[in-house]
Amino acid sequence: MKTAEIEKQKQELLEKRQYWWWAEKERSSRVDFLRKALWSKATKGSAFLPGIKVCTHQVKVAHEVLQQKEAIFEPFIKTWAKILAKNLATIPIFIVDKSRIVGYTGAAPHMVHWTPLASYSINEDVYNDRMGLVDDEERPVLKAAMDHIKPWTYQTHVEQYLTRREKINSGMALTYAGAHHTVGDSYPTPQYDWWLPGGYTRIIEVLEKNIADAKKTLHETVPNAPEQLPLIEKIDNWEAGKMVLEAAIKWARRYARLARIIAENFESDAQRKSELLRIAETCDKVPAHAPEHFWEAIQFDIFRSTLEHYESQRRAWPNRPDNAYFPYYKRSVVDDKVLSEDEALEYVCEWQLRAFEYGRPWSRLWREILTGDPGPWVWTLGGQDKDGNDSCNDLTDMFLKAARLTRVVSPTYAFRYHRNVRIQTLKQVFECIRHGLGYPNIRNDDVLIDSMHYWAKVPIEEARTWIVQACIVPCAGTKKGCQPISYATSSTIASKALELALYNGYDPISRMQLGPKTGDPATFTLFDQLYDAFLEQYKYFTWEAFRVREIGRHVEMTKFGRPFLGAILERCVESGENHARSKEYGNPWLSVFAWMDQLDALAAVKKLVYEDKKYTMAQMIDALKANWEGSEEMRMDFVRAPKWGNDDDYVDDIVVRAHKDVRDKVCLPTREYSGVPWSTAPQNVAAYIVASTKVGALPNGRRLGDTMYDGGCSPGAGLDKKGPTAVLRSAGKLDHRTFFKANLLNQRLSPAQLAGDKGFELWHSYIKTWRDLGCNQVQFNMVDNETLFAAQKEPEKYSELIVRVAGYSAHFVELNKKAQDTIIARTVQNL
């Protein structure tokens, strides 16, 4: 087909807003090939897509190593290092046709990597899968491995310290979901300036010197136990780190060897042969040594991330690639001109595709909570440098262009917006949103920098380096700021607090006394009594979730130090402490799911029961117990009561009060290991769907089974009646610097209204209002219902249609129908 005709078709697709088909025509043939070659590890509900298998290699390796006699007496960090090293040495590796970046966690592209040392519950979930994830002929070997490994798992070690109540609550996931010992995952923030400048070889040299000096002190100097004995653990940590780094270098060079073998024996195409030889050269060099060129830096990033994934089930992927890797881009594209911009764009596209193909076999619960996304891998773009100057650069723009071409849902981007952000980049951000990617989500840079200083006294210069650590919480990317611990694995099902308050601590779903007895609400004569009961219930299970997580940290400190992570964090190599023992500034938070529903409910009770006295508390509770059956008129009164998101002080004052009290009475009195208070991060991912059966009928009018509200400070679907500015004004009444670490706001915009050149101006004006009101986060869906309904009817034609679910995006057709319908139901805002 002639070029002019193709351009005409592309233009028509843009005008029809059929961006997924435009992307297919616009991207290069290589990127198109690689995009279609991907195996998505996203789940539909809790099921992986057909053809996905779990990679059992590391399970078998772990079983073998744990049967060796050394495993009984050596420090576990060394055993873990041996497992990783053996896995890297023996797992099959592969190079996909036309790819130029290599490295994956798994023996084949269609496999998800299984780390068996974290959670035996996940191990059992995987083993018991009957949807084709596990091959039946492997089951006997896997069963034997799992039985042997179970006492070694992180979960087993943590549970010995938990009370019966804590174990039950962790498992039931009614008040808090995803207690860390049940998922055992991680998302450490990277310290680029430690491993990029010299590669792993330089770190190995430092480790070797530390080990030699320590052994000399331990074995050859005057006996001095207080100084010498602590060196024993440090030597173990350093030796384990060295073992894994050496194994990582050898593993990378296996790819170099494979690339050469293919080039010399099987590949006849001269260009492909040349590409394979470059792959070989690159993998011989990184991660052993510092990268010099852009493609080497990308390869380093993938190798490092892959190994983090091998070490610990990765749950998020903090990365700030435009900032960290711009010097390499500049050298290759601008200074040395060894790479054209188009070639660099192809590499960035492939980088995104390599990231997207990662997956892990989670628990069923979390597969549902993150349905449609193998990640989320939230990468951070834009922002400021440590001196407060705009960080946006040409690589920032390139990531945004590449996102529109590859249309993957992970990595998804958080864009750090500030007053001085360059307009050309902001227009690229808007184009991504207009193309319906649902990302970047927009972050208020100044608010979040101040917030980091408020919660953990992070110096402002260091706070400016922040990277999104999981979905929305910022973390400094410096030696003292890098966070090695994932805190918010636990996430509260927050609206349980009001439900428990309404039943004196009794949970009608599980029919158990889950909370303290805060009084029979039928006897409450004042609204404040109900409010206090709600806060007490919320504090009770939130504090339990905090404590359970910190017990997990103790186990990480004493037993589960991570050999690789400890080597790629400078302060750990310096001090000899493992990743969990070494203190950072501190960045603890608990994600808060299903939060706002109960605050609307409180407002409705205040109005209808305590002020208007239209219903008694007893009448209302009877109706809730019956799931509103036979009380539809009453239910509609509660639906019509004042609702958040309409700039109505009646309800907004209650919301502000609740946030303030959570900060002052639930968070600030606590201390996490690093000595800073815990905080919260209201958001939802797809928990608003999962929680629909965990929380019963509430006085905001919801019934058991109705989905919850979909964001941290988002209004309920269809309940925001006064337009987008009213939503922002409500959200702006919260103090986004001090009430929480981050708070998620979903907004749905009209594609028709934001078409053309004026669309950007309209959107930018909205963003400025959002910024001036001090809100910290906003994310957008921009897709019309007509397209969504069409995709429901013919999903095969819309495989790359993306929607924003909550803290992440998903391919619409990979969501189940309930999730799809909730997105369709969201209010479309006209700006």
Added chain:
Amino acid sequence: MAVCEECKWFFPLEDDPTEGDCVTRVVDPRCAYWTAKPKQAMDEAGGCGNYQAK
């Protein structure tokens, strides 16, 4: 009994020919790729579906 080092798909390590990789081509429903699986030169290859004598 055939052993891996006799197979055309076996590539010994340059510095230790007793070890090497079995390099094969795989075409799955989505993509095609070359894969390398570490093997010992003297591993039995009789039951291997990929075995092809050099």
